Amino acid sequence: MKILTNNPWVKEKYKNKYEIHFADVGYLELLELVRDGIHQGDRLLSHPLSGSVKPNETPFKSVLVEEDRGEIDMDSLLIIEDALVMARNLMKNPKLFLEDDQRMNDCRMIDLSLIDSALEK
Amino acid sequence: MQLELGNIFIKDVQFADTTHVKDGVLFVNKEELKALILEDEHITDVQIDLARPGESVRITPVKDVIEPRVKVEGAGGIFPGVINKVNQVGSGRTHVLKGAAVVTAGRIVGFQEGIIDMTGPGAEYTPFSKLNNVVVTMDVKPEILQHAHEEILRLAGFKAALYLGEAAKEVEPDEVKVYETLPLLQQVAQYPDLPKVAYVQMLQSQGLLHDTYVYGVDAKKTLSTFIYPTEIMDGAIVSGNCVSACDKNTTYHHLNNPVVADLYEKHGKELNFVGVIITNENVYLADKIRSSDWASKLAEYLGVDGVVISQEGFGNPDTDLIMNCVKIEDKGIKTVIITDEYAGRDGASQSLADADAKANAVVTGGNANEVIELPPMDKIIGDVSYADVIAGGFDGSLRKDGSILVELQAITGATNELGFNSMSAKGY
Structure with a gap:
């Protein structure tokens, strides 16, 4: 299992437990990295649009994948492409977050909670 | 299972020395309610405000x-496994203060919305502007982290509602409605000529501020299961989610689930309403596959001709919605799905993050990206500084006169996917 993330809290919590692919990029770029991985055989384990905090409302996103390197998983590809379409649409809207420390930490916490819920249930 | 709901119509709420109901007015002893909430040592301060329809609040x-609500006959108490001890609810008699509500407010994380305007254009978009609200705003100890904070506020709201509900115990209801669902084989036999219909209710279950509880169990840890519709009316399902408030089910929505109400309305006339299947909306894709496998299997097992499926939320749950729809259709059972849309501010973009040709009967609760201007109000209850933040969240949103520009997604219940509001779209 591998976690693709731009959230330093997810990296910090899980770095000794799972393979972490940390990238200091935006929400959309992170989804594009996930898509690139799927083209190379990764399979999605968690939904790329997890959570109700929309792409224009948080900069943070973490996605669980299984490194397969076999055939391209078409289900994963369809889900990530739909997610990218939706994310691009929503990001046409104004940015709905302020980049002060407290709010950024809240965004990190929610994203971490979504990954926790996938890993710890 | 049969439940009598005794509705006591509340047309006003006022503070008084004792908490009671008289002539359609809910009187609230503010100090007693405050003391009850402060029994939780984590809560440092509580404010109780009243907000009535039409007020500039x-x-x-x-x-x-x-x-x-309060149980007056039958087993269990409202919110079993959460506030009252675990015991099966949904039978006997329950009294309801119809027209009153407890609203909990307070900041947990900084990007949350959840606006109820009691007057003006925003009030048109939330059903809760029509209620006589007792608003509970709480502060907790600063060291309390978000997960615990959420739980403290959630439980305090239920306690406040049960406290007020007690006032309904000895009051003669203005109307009594009886709801009954028989054990499956008897229910099927009762109306053999009518189409058998079940309701598949999807529950938000993704994590902090995205959770739902069934008899106190975190829904993300459940397998899809059956529930009698009357159990839901007694608080078997409660809300723990409020992010993107437009399409999240509050506990009020669960208690008054309009899909359940409408299916009962048509029960014995147009259809045979045989029961409810609840299923979750987890982040993990394997869970989605498992839960939708189970939901479709249970629908097949019930032997129904059709189901209504309601979603909660957007994005991730779109995948659960389509999985449920397709798998149930594949079993030869007709589906109608209820969702909402994030179709951009002009409404022109793709509405959902997933789709399938089998999802050919769709009801929408509206476009959450639609923008609305909220005029200034005389009084703000909750976190005033927060109101500035949400307004300042994007350029040009905060006007000099105090009005704010928000998407409908900020308004509690605006595009509710149980259909608990007035917005939709029709195709001709």
């Missing part, structure tokens, strides 16, 4: 809305 950020 804005409540934000709203966590939950809860209808005061």
